Amino acid sequence: MNKNVKPLRIAGVGYCVPDTVITNDDLTKLYDTSDEWIFTRTGIKERRIVSGNENAVDLGLKAAQNALGKSNIKVEDIDCVIAASSAPPQLYPSLACQIQAGLDIPNHIPAFDMTAACSGLIYALQVARGFIGSGLYKNILLVAADNNSRLVDWEDRGTSILFGDGAGAMVVTEAEDGIDDILSLDIKSDGKIGQYIYMNLPGKNCPLVEPCDEVDAKIHMAGRDVYKFVVTTLPDFIDECVKNSGLTAEEIDYLIPHQANQRIIEAMQSRLKYSDEKVISNIKYYGNTSAASIPIALVEGVQKGKIKLGSTALLCGFGAGMTWGGAVLRLREGIC
Ligand code: UT7
Numbered sequence: 001m002n003k004n005v006k007p008l009r010i011a012g013v014g015y016c017v018p019d020t021v022i023t024n025d026d027l028t029k030l031y032d033t034s035d036e037w038i039f040t041r042t043g044i045k046e047r048r049i050v051s052g053n054e055n056a057v058d059l060g061l062k063a064a065q066n067a068l069g070k071s072n073i074k075v076e077d078i079d080c081v082i083a084a085s086s087a088p089p090q091l092y093p094s095l096a097c098q099i100q101a102g103l104d105i106p107n108h109i110p111a112f113d114m115t116a117a118c119s120g121l122i123y124a125l126q127v128a129r130g131f132i133g134s135g136l137y138k139n140i141l142l143v144a145a146d147n148n149s150r151l152v153d154w155e156d157r158g159t160s161i162l163f164g165d166g167a168g169a170m171v172v173t174e175a176e177d178g179i180d181d182i183l184s185l186d187i188k189s190d191g192k193i194g195q196y197i198y199m200n201l202p203g204k205n206c207p208l209v210e211p212c213d214e215v216d217a218k219i220h221m222a223g224r225d226v227y228k229f230v231v232t233t234l235p236d237f238i239d240e241c242v243k244n245s246g247l248t249a250e251e252i253d254y255l256i257p258h259q260a261n262q263r264i265i266e267a268m269q270s271r272l273k274y275s276d277e278k279v280i281s282n283i284k285y286y287g288n289t290s291a292a293s294i295p296i297a298l299v300e301g302v303q304k305g306k307i308k309l310g311s312t313a314l315l316c317g318f319g320a321g322m323t324w325g326g327a328v329l330r331l332r333e334g335i336c
Contacts, residue, residue: 005133007180010329011073012171013336014066015296016059017048017164017286024161031157038161043262047164047287049149055089059167060145061102063295068103070336071171073139075103078171080137081111082127084120084291086320087146087219088113091201099143117197118258118319119187120144120291121168122327126187128172135174142170144291151199153218162260163219164287168295181332183312184244187325188237193229197221197320230264230318235271238316238326242272245328247312249273252328254307258317259283259293268316280306290319299336309333 023046024035038044050059060083068075083096090098096111116123121144131137145167152160175181200215242249249272257265262283269279280301289296294315301307310333318324 006135007175007178008129008132008182009173009175009179010170010181010332010335011173012067012069012071013169013295013299014063014070015166015168015292015299016062016066017166017289017296018050018054018059020049020051021046022049027161030154033157033161042162043281043283044161044287045284048166050147050165056085056087056145056147056165056167057089057095057098057102059165060095060099060143060169063145063167063169063292064099064103064141064143067169067171068141070334071173073171073173076106077139078105078141079107079109080131080140081105081109082124082140082142083113084116084124084142084144085113085146086115086117086120086290087148087151089147089150095145096143099141116291116319116323117321118260118288118290118293119317119321119323119325121170121294122185122315122317122325123187123323125170125172125327126185126325129182129185132172132174139171139173142172144168144295146290146292148219148290151217151219158223159219159221162288164289166286166289166292166296168292168299170295179330181330183246183328183330184241185327186241186244187323189321189323191321193322194320195222196225196229196322227261227264229322231267234264234268234316234318234324237324238268238271238314241314241316241326241328247328251312252314253311254278254280254313256280256294256297256301256313256315258319259286259297260288260318291317302336307331309335
């Protein structure tokens, strides 16, 4: 690494999911489906969704508080908030600004959202790495939070079975000991296949001009195309992430993949030749929580004793855009 680039330490990670559980059996009240169909195709049994006025900001705030608590970094020392959100409650004010307000961060620091859908946390980590590496900011709060359940079409059984709501957060800081927790990190996109997953914003043309076609503001997904794209692209990509880390796949302790489909997770597992113990999957209980899925899997994995800290992990995400990203990270003791 260039000696002028400052190394990054992951100081704390947290998550929050809503209390309300919707099972596959519950979904049979909405459309013709079955627990067996959903579980076999996706590995999902249930998901958590927001209820009443609860939203992604509430979840993001709790995740951020958890991550800050682990980091020992004070709220007033945070000098940038980046939120990765593709299904926020409002387009603006940004989710990051609402987190800044909710945490009562006293300083006028920058706070902004970035949209990279389910790859969002890895994208945000790359941006934070650039900021910390250059010395521009020192302590950055990353929040990945979505309330997908408000934006899916609950009449579309091909899409609404997959998503759940949740939030993850990560506090990153300059590593004073000189040890960089990012062993490799890369982000990619292919906008030419953007229509595989899209969500319009509602709106009409000015009444003085020709009207535009009416759009619906729901999540649309060509599931089979996404599936094919991911299983043909991701295995080679993760090979590259491993190679760039300077470690071998065997030397990396865990795979913490985006939780989108158990069969996609297994495709990555098989490329890495990992035993089940090295692969963190909790999709069964949360479905696809977009950018939050990786931090939720990480923290819950530690809490359940599946992940031992003082280890390394390969993180890999993909989503609308299409975007994808991967990172090999050092997971220090005490981060969650
Ligand atoms: O982070 C975002 C990333 N997104 C993903 O990773 C999604 C990746 N894709 C997938 O996970 C899968 O494509 C799905 C699980 C979404 C769908 O599985 P599939 O095997 O690709 O099913 P399909 O969409 O090709 O549909 C097969 C059949 C269809 O019936 P016909 O036309 O063959 O009669 C669907 O109408 O299954 C039917 N179907 C269902 N049946 C029962 C679709 N959804 C359901 C359902 N229950 N929920």
